[in-house]
Amino acid sequence: MTKKTLKDINVKGKKVLVRVDFNVPMKNGKITDNNRIVGAWDTIKYLQDNDAKIILFSHLGKIKVESDMEKNCLMPVSEELQKFSKAPVHFSHYMQGPVLEQQIADLKEKEILVVQNTRFADIFDKDSKVIVDAKGNAAAKRESKNDPELGKYWASFGDVFVNDAFGTAHRAHASNVGIASNIKESCVGFLVEKELNMLSKAMNNPKRPLVAIVGGAKVSDKINVIENLLKIADKVIIGGGMAFTFYKAMGFEIGKSLLEEDKVDVAKDLIKKGQDKLVLPIDAVETTDFKDVKGDNTKDRNVSPNKMGLDIGQKSIELFNNVIKNAKTVVWNGPMGVFEFENYNKGTIAVCETIANLKDAFTVIGGGDSAAAAIKFGFKDKFTHISTGGGASLTFIEGKALPGVDAISNK
Structure with missing residues (x-):
C-alpha cells in the first residue's frame, strides 16, 4: 500500500472529514439494508477511539430534479448511525452555509456530524439557489463535476481527510478528489484499504x-x-x-x-x-x-x-x-x-x-x-x-x- 492509511495519521483532537458510502436502499423513508453503514463503522469507531471530531460526507440516490431531495435526505442514516455510536450523532440539514459551519465549530471529540447529501450540490449553487435547466434537471453539478471551489470549501472544515467510500473511488467528485486535493493530510479508511489489498x-x-x-x-x-x-x-x-x-x-x-x-x-x-x-x-x-x-x-x-x-x-x-x-x-x-x-x-x-x-x-x-x-x-x-x-x-x-x-x- 503506497497510500497513507488511517493508522499513518494522528487524528487526536482533529476535525476529520470522512467520505463514506451511505448510499443505502430506502423505502418510505426507512433504511431496508444497513450493510454500508456497518461497513463504514470500523473506520468511524477508530476515529472515536482516538478522540477525533468526525464529519461524514456521503451521497444518497440520484438528484436529477428538485423533488428528488426530500426522498434522499440523509437524516435516516444519521439516526441509524446513532444505534452504533455511544457518542452523539448530529445531523446537518445543510451541505453548505453558516448553520453547517457553526455545527462543525461546536463539534466535540468523539462526536459525529452527518452532512446533508453531497449530491444536493448538483442542484444548488454556492449561494444556495436552485439551478436547473429548461427541463427542470439539476444543472449546478458542483459535486459530480468536482467544482474546485466546492472541494476547497469542504476541505476548509477539517484537518484530515479520510476516503472510505470505495463505491465512488472511480469518480472524481468534489467530496473525494476535491477535498483530498485541498487538505494537508489525507488517507484511505479501513474499508478502502481492504478493497485495494484484496x-x-x-x-x-x-x-x-x-x-x-x-x-x-x-x-x-x-x-x-x-x-x-x-x-x-x-x-x-x-x-x-x-x-x-x-x-x-x-x-x-x-x-x-x-x-x-x-x-x-x-x-x-x-x-x-x-x-x-x-x-x-x-x-x-x-x-x-x-x-x-x-x-x-x-x-x-x-x-x-x-x-x-x-x-x-x-x-x-x-x-x-x-x-x-x-x-x-x-x-x-x-x-x-x-x-x-x-x-x-x-x-x-x-x-x-x-x-x-x-x-x-x-x-x-x-x-x-x-x-x-x-x-x-x-x-x-x-x-x-x-x-x-x-x-x-x-x-x-x-x-x-x-x-x-x-x-x-x-x-
Missing part, C-alpha cells in the same frame, strides 16, 4: 491458475475488462447476455437474444486474442419472451429464430465448473443469466456453488449484480472478498487508476 492480491499477485469470470448484459460495458484479463488470467470465462454477441461473431444463430451489433467485430477481435484462454458457453436456455417461465435447453450455440437465450445451458455449466474447479484465484464480475428470474438463475447459482466449494482458493466478487446474486443465494460468507463497489472494482480490474485513491497522500 483486489491487488487477486490481480497483481495471484496464485495460479487465475480464472476470471465475466458476465452481464453488454460487451461494451466490459471490453476493457476482458482485454486486461486476457493479459493476466489463465482462463477468462464469458457468460450472461454478452455471450450472444460472441455467438454472432462466431456465425451462430442467436434468435431474439440480446445483441450489440456494433460490437460484433470487437467480439471477433477478443476471440482472436483470447484463443484457448477465452472460454465461451456452448449452449443456452431459451424462451419466446422475457418472462419468468420455463425455457428449453438448446442443443448447441444456436438459438431458435423466434426465441431468446436468458441463461447458460447445462453443458456450459459443466464446462465452466470444470475450468473453475482447478482455480487457485477466482475473480468474478457479472451474472451468467437473468438471475432475478427463478427459471434462469441456474447458471449463476452453479458458478456460485463451484467457487464456494473451492479449497485453498482466493475468491473475489467484483461488486454489482454478481455480488447481489451471491448474497441472494446464500453464498455471502463463502467468498474471500465481496467488493462494495461495482464500478470501482471494474475500473481496478481494467487496470485503470481510481481518481478517489490517486488523490490521497502517499506514505
